Amino acid sequence: MESIVAALALLIVGYTVGSVRIINQGTEALVERLGKFHRKLTAGLNFVVPFLDTIVLEESTRERVLDIDKQKAITGDNVSADVDAVVYWRILQLERTFYAVENIEEALESLVTTTLRSEIGRMSLAQTFSSRNEINQALLHQLDEATATWGVKVTRVEVQSIEPAPDVLRAMELERAAESKKKAAISEAQGKKQAAIEEAEGAVQSMKMIADALKSQPNSREIMKYLVAQRYVDASYRLGDSPNSKIVFMDPKALTEALSELIDPNAPPPSQHPLNPPKE
Known part of the structure; x- marks a missing residue:
């Protein structure tokens, strides 16, 4: 009799210990009963029915980071570029995440890659550099809608880099250099023009x-x-x-006559001047 009681006591203790499940904070677990989803275990002390209930998944619900490797994308003006991004996401409904999609991280990576290429294809290369925030917001909106049935929430998307091919970069550098030279030439010409105008006004x-x-x-x-x-x-x-000065030979008589004519336009011509009688 005592052995039966001891066996029953041992069975009860084992059943009790086997039914206790402790779930850590920031983690949830899924319980199936006879192969069918039964309930979700949250943080703290939980009890399950041994032999009937099975914990099929215990997963973190904290925010995670998914780093997307560089992908080839074609801009709206047919320029090839390498684009990468980082996605912040978290699980909201663990049962949907587990039963709706086979591999959530792989599914998210494929969805982000496709959406990123599509968004880059709508813009020219110059627009992608100046519209980084707009690209992030568009990606976040599309991903949030697409992942709603998966029980996850995409909280933030950041495009890390957009790198065109090396030959495109060289062409862009040459274009920027030419544009800088053009602006410098225009500025110099405008400066000379303004200086000439001011000098003329000053002379007047x-x-x-x-x-x-x-x-x-x-x-x-x-x-x-x-x-x-x-x-x-x-x-x-x-x-x-002047360092490049030249020697100029000028007739003093002609210079005097030119200065006299400049000073007094009504003076008689040099040939008729009293000091210069005409030669016979």
Whole structure:
């Protein structure tokens, strides 16, 4: 009798121990009874029926990271590029994830790759560089809709890099260099134009000031002679000081006559000047 009681006690203890399941925080488990889904075990102390219930899956429900390797994609302007991304996702309904899809990570990777290629194909190469946030948001929206029946939630998608082929990169560098040279040439031309305009305006303003000043002077003719002579001396000095200066031979008589004519347009021609009688 005592042996029967001991056997029953041992059986009860074994049954009790076998029915206890402890699930860690951030983890859930699926229980099947006689091959059919029965219930889901959450974090903490849980009990199952030995021999009838079987724990078929114990999985984390924390957020995970899925790194997508570089994939070939064709942009809207037919440029080949290597694109990679990283996806953050988590399981919301473990029973759907287990029974709706065979391998959730493989399914997610295939879906992200297809969606990423499709989104890149809608843009030109230049747009892909400047619209990274738009691509991320479009991928997140499409993936969230596609994975709703799998019991998972895609929380964030980040396109890490978009790398065109080396020959395309070289062509882009040459194009950028040419564009920079063009902008520099335009800026230099505009600067020279503005400088010339300002110099001309300054010369006009200077001439106007000189003319106004000479109007009020009785000896304006002598002042004009002095200014012309001063300009001539300055020009001669700059010509001689220049590293590539040239020697210019000028007849002093002709120079004097030219200056006289410039100062006094009403003066008689050199051939009729009293100091220059005509040659016979």
